[in-house]
Amino acid sequence: MxxxxxxxxxxxxxxxxxxxxxxxxxxxxxxxxxxxxxxxxxxxxxxxxxxxxxxxxxxYANKGELCLDLIKDSVVRFFEDIEQYLLQNQQEPPDHRLKGILKIYMPFIEKKAQLLTGGKGSASAQRLPYQSQNPLYNKMHQIAVELFDEMAAADHPSPNSIFKADMLLIAISIDSYFYQRDVRGYSPDEILEHLCSTFIKGV
Amino acid sequence: MxxxxxxxxxxxxxxxxxxxxxxxxxxxxxxxxxxxxxxxxxxxxxxxxxxxxxxxxxxYANKGELCLDLIKDSVVRFFEDIEQYLLQNQQEPPDHRLKGILKIYMPFIEKKAQLLTGGKGSASAQRLPYQSQNPLYNKMHQIAVELFDEMAAADHPSPNSIFKADMLLIAISIDSYFYQRDVRGYSPDEILEHLCSTFIKGV
DNA sequence: ATATTAAGCGGAGAGCTCTCCGGATGTCAA
DNA sequence: TTGACATCCGGAGAGCTCTCCGCTTAATAT
The missing domain is CATH 1.10.10.60 (Homeodomain-like)
Structure with a gap:
């Protein structure tokens, strides 16, 4: 049974x-x-x-894991929103779609920042290579890579979509985002625009 | 007396x-x-x-501060190298100079990574907004801003040199750099090329 | 030389993270 | 039902970071 x-x-x-x-x-x-x-x-x-x-x-080996479990559902819902958005905007150019994703992403981390940051000062969390423990990272990276690839498809098949996606993702990591907001004093909209003009040329 | x-x-x-x-x-x-x-x-x-x-x-309020004190001299020497390089290459275009700076920067953090990372898991270090505690950050940022400004001078006075410099700097932060090297498996040269093609368009 | 005093010392201790392991307990097979 | 056993529990304790505060001591003024 x-x-x-x-x-x-x-x-x-x-x-x-x-x-x-x-x-x-x-x-x-x-x-x-x-x-x-x-x-x-x-x-x-x-x-x-x-x-x-x-x-x-x-x-839970550390507070971070506990936090992750606490927002598991929110993360699932977040990716459902992304998927739906991508489906409804298939015909839009990839740069536009990437910007749209950022527009969904930013309010999400604003709301869940504390739990996403989790237990940063944990000894065992230190060992992990980067922020790959963050469940958002891998999935978001994959999505970003596809869009960058699509953007570069017409021109040359530039092999650095993976790199670009990494850069975009650390640029919108919790730490970086709140640094821009709280220390540099940019509004979310300004951050979005700067992100686009830095990582997505013609938007 | x-x-x-x-x-x-x-x-x-x-x-x-x-x-x-x-x-x-x-x-x-x-x-x-x-x-x-x-x-x-x-x-x-x-x-x-x-x-x-x-x-x-x-x-020393935490291990990080102690580490910083331990490499203070190296950091000073590093910036002397930078300054000298900039002086000797004044006539080169700014994008070329920025790449040159990265070429000096990368071996430096390879050598001093441990001490620069310092005591990451320290409770009081957590409070600090970002990685501004890193003495490299502010000075490097200032240099990068000037070069980005210079790059954009001819065209439009694009006000986001500050942002771009922040993005470049987190891209070459210890964590990001070693993630690219150890997880993505890029060689330092490849990282450099990717950085240039992502943050400095025509190099 | 002596008194004054700010600076520095050091260790006790609070509270934390995380481990270890003997004992308890749910689960499954028979 | 009962036995075997993998799983899980709980708390003692090691080692850590960091604080607090009474005591000491070096520098200065007299």
Whole structure:
């Protein structure tokens, strides 16, 4: 009876484990809203969820992973929005479509910035090569690469769409975005325009 | 007699303090070389220098600051190289000069990466807006802005040289650079070419 | 030489991240 | 139902960052 399920995920999650996961999520959500993500420690979350620290760390190696789980649904919805947008604007030129994607992206990170930044100061998060832990990155990169390729298709098949996409993505990473907004003082619209004139020539 | 000195820096550094600073620098240098920057804790440095943790933190709020002090001279020398290069190539077009600067920059961060990255996982370092704590940033930015301005001078006085310079600088930040090198697998030369074709059009 | 005082020292300790492992407990097969 | 066992729990504890504060000491004024 459980053969098929076991095939899908090698072992069922135990009931107590599932319950604890829920408690963690609820506790974290509550504390994050109350005090802000940065101000809440894994210890506090464990205490609020009434579990031991070991139990918490078993599931989430650091605060970042926990945050990611907390916004998983939002991320899925975000990519659904992107997909729908791309579908409805197939006939538009690729540069226009890329700009449209940025227009969807920016409000999203404005809203989810805290959770996306997550636990930046975590020791184990340091090891990861870059920001690839961010689930947005790979998917967004893929989309951007395709659009850059399409933009360059007519001319030369410039092999650096991958590079360009990386550059665009770090340009709109949380840190960079808020640096432009808060330190340089640009409005989101100005940032968008600057992005386009820097990375997408004729828009 | 000490009036003039006091005028320069409001109070002389006490002799014991100066000695401790030296001990710290020596201890840190030794440990960093022995085990790598990441693997060495502030505690260890204090112990090796035979001072209390409080004494260490009085001078360096985190490992990053200590690292910065350790490469201060290298940074000065780096900018002297830049200045000299710019002087010797005044007649070259600005895009060529910018590429030349990148050629000087890249080996520098290859050599000093560990110390430049410093104590990334430090709590107080998190607060800082971005990577402005990096002493390279502001000066490099200023230089890049001037060159971008010069590049755009003939055409329109495009007001986004500041933005472009920011984008170029995060593109060559330690994290981004090593991501391209280690994950994407580009050689330094390839990175340089991609950078030019992305940020400096006709080079 | 001595007193004054700002600067510096150092260690105790709070609170954190993360690990480890003995014991408990759900799950599945028989 | 029961036994076996993989999974999970929880908390002790190592080691870290960083602060606080009473004490010490170097520099200066007298």
């Amino acid at each position: 459980s053969e098929e399920i076991k095939a899908i995920q090698s072992r069922m999650e135990r009931r107590d484990a599932a319950e604890n996961r829920q408690r963690i999520l609820v506790a974290a959500h509550k504390l994050f809203e109350q005090h802000g993500v940065d101000q809440v420690s894994m210890n506090q979350i464990a205490a609020e969820a009434q579990i031991g620290p070991g139990t918490l760390y078993r599931r | 000490s009036e003039e000195i006091k005028a320069i820096q409001s109070r002389m550094e006490r002799r014991d303090a100066a000695e401790n600073r030296q001990r710290i620098l020596v201890a840190a240098h030794k440990l960093f070389e022995q085990h790598g920057v990441d693997q060495v804790s502030m505690n260890q440095i204090a112990a090796e220098a035979q001072i209390g943790p409080g004494t260490l933190y009085r001078r």
